Amino acid sequence: MIDTKKIEQIARQVHEAMPKGIREFGEDTEKKVRQVLQAQFSRMDLVNREEFDVQTQVLLRTREKLAVLEQRLSELEGKLAAGAEKPQP
Template sequence: MIDLTHIDELARRLSGLVPASLRDSRDEIQENFKAVLQSGLGKLDLVTREEFEVQRAVLLRTREKLEALEQAVQWLEAELARGGQPEASAH
């Protein structure tokens, strides 16, 4: 979910840039800016910080498992290169 306080603040800033001759309709312009910003951001394929952190943790665990598997494969390859039979309990 997008934090609407940031959108409100941005809409206020944008309406503050409106020329003085249009300041009478400032509230209406600010609401229009807000609507356009919400609409535009709503169309983007965004995730929340929480979703991002969950996926980051999953990726980290997957990377750790991959590194462990790579080490196991290297060990097995070294055992086979020496002509030995790798023992199930050795690693």
């Protein structure tokens, strides 16, 4: 879920950017903007920063393991190729 403080900050910025006549409706306008933003953000497939950072770490560990496995595979293929090159008695 997106941070409610961020939504409030965006709602305040939108409210302040509105023409003065609309802004004079006051708090109701800002509340309505906040509600619209929350509804739109909830429809999006968003993750918060913490979830993103966790998945980034998982991906880095997976890449490291993949690199190790690729190296081992390369070594095994090299040994297999070297064994195949030796003449049979």
